[in-house]
Amino acid sequence: MTSTSATDTAVPPPTTGVQKHRALSDRAIINLFIWPTLIILIAFNVFPLFYSLFLSFTDYSAIAGRPPVWVGFDNFNRVLFSEDMWRAFTITGRYVLFSVALELVLGFALALLIREQFRGSGIVTTLILIPMMLSPVVVGLFWKLIYTPTFGYFNYLIGFRNPTVAPDWLASRFAGQPMPGLALWAVIIVDVWMWTPFIALLIYSGLRAIPDYLYEAAVIDRASSWFQFRRITLPQVMPLMLIAVLFRTIEAFTKSFDLVMGMTGGGPGGQTEVVAVKIYQQAFLGQFQTGRASAFAYMVLIIVIAISNLYIRNLNKMRED
């Protein structure tokens, strides 16, 4: 047992423990990480993307049990010339514009607030971030209760005690009379409540990255607070602001579905029927117009890409400057 054979002595120098037990080559490890990811991406992202593009040119229903029939641009024509679709686009545009603008303003203010270190600021910051961590469906459902004119506390907080003369937010009525647009504002308020912390968080990270010496120099030069904000703070955080706005714009276009369905179902009378809801109605809900819904979804995708490009172009320009 103790003797050493000639063969043993011929063995190459001992390797380290890691090398000894390593069964996979670098190539194998790379493949192990890349291929599953690629397969999942292709199966669940790329394939549906291309297949739905094909379906958008066909008359096809996912439940009809018959193959897609090529109809060229018919589905796109129907979407483009449909009054209902334009109505949905208009509502979505309003929703995106007001919610993102309000989130930006309030998010900036919030970021400036949480930048200030004060007693309990850590807890305050955590609490402020809670809304964006909640499920949009849950948020929609409990805000539905909060808006209820009889027992919801939203009206109470804004000074309405008597439900007969109070706004019925989700019904777009005020004191029993129709007030078109109120329901959309109700959804916008919830969106702002939920996503302002996200924008605040991004802007806050931008604020933290501004070097102190810039402000110190400004103070020495007797620059006013407004001047400091306009010439130092704003330009420094602008790229992050744009990224935040880009994220929120895309999300407001495509992910408003949960909130709207949880609160209004697209009502009253289609006043909150954003494109995501309209696509859902066409693709499911007894209709199953898969081809037409795909065309509609592609038009939304094109709009979102166009808007994103505008943002990104501005962002790049800003960086070059």
Next chain:
Amino acid sequence: MKHTVGKYILGFLVLFLVVTLIACSGGSSQTTSPTATSGAAAPAATTAPETAPQSNVRELTIFWAQWDPADYLQELVKDYEAETGIKVNVIQEPWGSFGDVFFAEMAAQGTSYDMVIGDSQWLGQATTQGHYVNLTDFMNSENLTNSVTEATLTYYGEYPPGSGTYWAFPTEGDANGWAYRKDLFENPEEMAAFEEEYGYPLAPPTTMAQLMDIAKFFTRPEQGLYGSAIYTQADYDGLTMGFQNMLFSFGGDWSDANFNPEGVINSPESVAALEFYKELYECCQPPGMSNAFFAEVNDAFISGQAAMGMNYFAFFPALANPQVNPYAESTGYFVNPAGPSGDHFASLGGQGISIISYISPERQQAAREFIRWFGQNDIQAKWAALGGYSANREVLASDEFLAVAPFNAAFAETMQIVKDFYNIPVYGELLRVSQDEMGRYVVGGEGTAQQVLDAIAAKHAEILKDGGFLDQ
């Protein structure tokens, strides 16, 4: 390394594109569609041989929505297992995805379910696409067609309407009725005040005019009390189903016998019905009920906000349960009131049981045996006793049934006057139009009843033409 990985990605994308193209072209050349699918096409000939070899089937599966009646059925079928040794499983799916799951399974010609208790509106789509077995000969030979009420057989089982061809056996009858607070209606002070104001005694309404009077009388926002809770739900079919209670009773309809909606859904009677529905919503609906369906209506009633509540009978057991409804002991039920010309209808709910055409002939035969067993009078009586809403004539007329629940008498009467929405394959598109347009008027306060119904008539006509039900 980057180059190698890049090559892999590129190779994969090319491979993927080729697969996509093959999949797409393969889809286009499929010839497996079992039936003609144009709207007016006759239902697919999916009649399977009625005789099958000795059954080896030991288990059957029924697909249904997730609600109390499905639990009652699961309880009932234990008797079938005891008698035959065949286990029956009732698979339940939430209402929101019930139709989606079923039709997706059928599109794949799946055999996960032997039977489905499908919605009445599915009939056209399910039969023209070949999902259901034709049960006409079976139901006639077993006398099942005569065992149930005419309306349920027509709406739950027959397609095309009036053809005498049956695809489902009426299983869970359902329709809209009304619940009311007897403690308010039978209060001497309320009765005296009502009679003084309206000139006739306060009682459950038998006409739409009385319904409106009573709803207005009990609307007292200062007390947190409102006259009536009605359907306004936007996303599925709530508003349309609620409105139908007025539409049919006012003498209106969705279309004539030839599927022509022009001059029918926008007739003066239909306009009056829609104006009535909106007035009821504006005057007497509890606040916050702008997207209300069965759950919200029951909630309004249970919380004491509504003196009357419109709902499907299937949801009334909750109102009769003292642990759920504090007014359970004093809750009464009445049939949807008649319209101004005496027309008397109620909006239909409910489902019939069908056999899936994609299962083997042996399993189809076993499913027939189950339906034969389920259709027997004594089993139907037990079904009703468990809480199911039988469509059986004898059961509905029996004293036991009428006495077993406080709403059964109203249910039995309602099942004689039911009427439904379209059940043709394009019903989903037609429903979307009516939901959107009426929502704008009733809840959103936009336009007039005439404008809304004119728009519905025009859009419905277009859909019906596209579907082949109406000449271009």
